[in-house]
Amino acid sequence: MEELEQQASKYDQADELKHFRQKYHIPADEQGREKIYFCGNSLGLQPKAVAAAVEKELENWRTKGVEGHFAEPKPWWTYHKQLKSTLAHIVGAKEHEVVAMNNLTTNLHLLMASFYQPTSSRYKIMIEGGAFPSDHYAVESQLRWHGFDPVQALVELQPRPNEEILRTADILQAIGQHADSLALVLLPGIQYYTGQFFDLKRITEVAQEAGANVGFDLAHAVGNVPMQLHHWNVDFAVWCSYKYLNSGPGNTGGAFVHERYADNAELPRLAGWWGHQEEDRFQMKPGFKPMYGVDGWQLSNANILPLAAQSVSLEIVAEAGVDRVRQKSLKLTGFLEECIHSIDPEGKYVTIITPSNPDERGAQLSLVFASGGRQFFEKLTQSGIIVDWREPSVIRVAPAPLYNTFTEVYHFSKILSEM
Ligand SMILES: *Cc1c(COP(=O)(O)O)cnc(C)c1O
Numbered sequence: 001m002e003e004l005e006q007q008a009s010k011y012d013q014a015d016e017l018k019h020f021r022q023k024y025h026i027p028a029d030e031q032g033r034e035k036i037y038f039c040g041n042s043l044g045l046q047p048k049a050v051a052a053a054v055e056k057e058l059e060n061w062r063t064k065g066v067e068g069h070f071a072e073p074k075p076w077w078t079y080h081k082q083l084k085s086t087l088a089h090i091v092g093a094k095e096h097e098v099v100a101m102n103n104l105t106t107n108l109h110l111l112m113a114s115f116y117q118p119t120s121s122r123y124k125i126m127i128e129g130g131a132f133p134s135d136h137y138a139v140e141s142q143l144r145w146h147g148f149d150p151v152q153a154l155v156e157l158q159p160r161p162n163e164e165i166l167r168t169a170d171i172l173q174a175i176g177q178h179a180d181s182l183a184l185v186l187l188p189g190i191q192y193y194t195g196q197f198f199d200l201k202r203i204t205e206v207a208q209e210a211g212a213n214v215g216f217d218l219a220h221a222v223g224n225v226p227m228q229l230h231h232w233n234v235d236f237a238v239w240c241s242y243k244y245l246n247s248g249p250g251n252t253g254g255a256f257v258h259e260r261y262a263d264n265a266e267l268p269r270l271a272g273w274w275g276h277q278e279e280d281r282f283q284m285k286p287g288f289k290p291m292y293g294v295d296g297w298q299l300s301n302a303n304i305l306p307l308a309a310q311s312v313s314l315e316i317v318a319e320a321g322v323d324r325v326r327q328k329s330l331k332l333t334g335f336l337e338e339c340i341h342s343i344d345p346e347g348k349y350v351t352i353i354t355p356s357n358p359d360e361r362g363a364q365l366s367l368v369f370a371s372g373g374r375q376f377f378e379k380l381t382q383s384g385i386i387v388d389w390r391e392p393s394v395i396r397v398a399p400a401p402l403y404n405t406f407t408e409v410y411h412f413s414k415i416l417s418e419m
Contacts, residue, residue: 107238
């Protein structure tokens, strides 16, 4: 253990992102002792600059009232546009392909309204059997909405017996198998339970060759791993901003629609006034003309107070740069894995179900305990380490590169070694 401790301290000293931790509020106990927070996959921590940014908009509202909509330097009516360049950087897109709006599940429905256009022969949607419940509900309700029975129209991918993760080859093969009837492939960027990072590029290619549209739920991928949504030719994607993007509970989500649909006014969509072109939006006339790009999918005027928080959070991610965040993340999560293996080399107590190949995962490792998982979880909680527990026996540990340290990973491991 001593060796791991020294190693951790060496890595911390060499860490070129170490000063980013100071930009965040770290939760503490009643005595003011900082907790070790490994739950950034669920709710990221609050940047210290958030309060002032939100207060600034409260002040604008207090002092300007409705005139805040057009008051410089950050008029509310175009406020969401400030977030575009950082969002584009984070997901690998052009600015007109990304927008902060609504929440994840709402965006999923909106984009399925456009990109799930079933016919009597091509109507199936493919998801993972273990998909996050909201995605499952959204997809099943879309199928029923269009008059299809999920029993026939929902294709659920399952891992092979005694395996936890989906093999890329099996996903591609399943796409081929349903090629004639598949309308939409909807998969996560990173699977919330196993932490598996899917091969988005390859899946997109194969699904589109089969004639299907492809959408990704990036809830656990955005801000966690670099992506190239534009180059990968993904049709659409959605995300939330409160996990690795640290924007605060329930903050506004985001959406990506590929440039090739940017001025396709024929594509069916559910419209609202904020998606109508800016030039004559305030003339309040009938006749919807969508804005160029994903902005044409907006429904409502933007949620300014949440976006004030989000713009601060995104700026920090952009300042660090998604590639540097990823470089640290690979080391940090790799170190966590190394610690676990050195404590339990034969995997007697704990199995890591997340892929061992770093290219196939993000920050999170999902640990399954042969027994005593619940007690271990309680011991962690008593020791001030915040992770999450999923029935029946999984602990998800997600060291977030913007605020976690190697020494914190060491402390986690020390408790594991005392089990
Ligand atoms: C976190 C998460 C959600 C949350 O959806 P909201 O609409 O933001 O409440 C949905 N899907 C997945 C896969 C998630 O990880």
